Amino acid sequence: MARRSKKQETGRYADMFAAMGSQPRLRIMRLLLAAHPDGMVVGDIGAELQISASTLSHHLEKLRNEDLVRVEREGTFLRYFANIDGLQELLGFLYAECCTRNRAVEPQRVVCREQERL
Amino acid sequence: MARRSKKQETGRYADMFAAMGSQPRLRIMRLLLAAHPDGMVVGDIGAELQISASTLSHHLEKLRNEDLVRVEREGTFLRYFANIDGLQELLGFLYAECCTRNRAVEPQRVVCREQERL
DNA sequence: CCTATATTTCTATATTAATCGAAATATCGT
């Protein structure tokens, strides 16, 4: 990865966290992760989450800008996918900050923990 | 962990991501993680990050509300610490969504990747 | 109890984000 100032780096990850930091967008991400690797078309996302078309479009734009989703045109539909590279980058950053760099959180507490959600 | 509706759960983690989703607050978190487990007093955080006292207080309040930091009084000072439990919860959620539940991201790409940052 | 210092709360302002209906754009099938 290219060298990047700490300020730029912090700004970039802050923006990624902010993109995940609204309930509608986090629901979109969870939905696309559940649908992975098939993705979902915009209309189906909106129907599932009950979000109006224009609002959904804004949320998808923000997620796109932060590399958390990617999109492919499929005829008259647009199909959105969770962007694994971006998610891995964000997850790797958080893991590094908590577990690798500062050894604040023990890795096995992240990786090997109970799965309490269905 | 208590059973919690998917809506509540998503709202909770969205709020945690939002708390991490501003540059000043992410810098605070990184600073407290670097200082872990010693923590830092408010004045030193503000001096290091060049944030005015009242603004810093608001950011710390938000991080406290989302269980990302904790605080102990130390005489006339307040010492803030990265809250490992909260960070572990957030990291575990993201890890579960990406790696465990949907197997979108391969675990070793998170855990065993190159460390490019100093 | 009074002063000094640390931090928060109050008050105010400016910026940014969320939402939605309507209009515009894009693609397909004919």
Next chain:
DNA sequence: ACGATATTTCGATTAATATAGAAATATAGG
């Protein structure tokens, strides 16, 4: 080229967030 459907962009409004100076609160030390 036209009509139908999918999605985005535009325009506007409302809500939330970020910031900071001043005032208030909390603690320590004398």
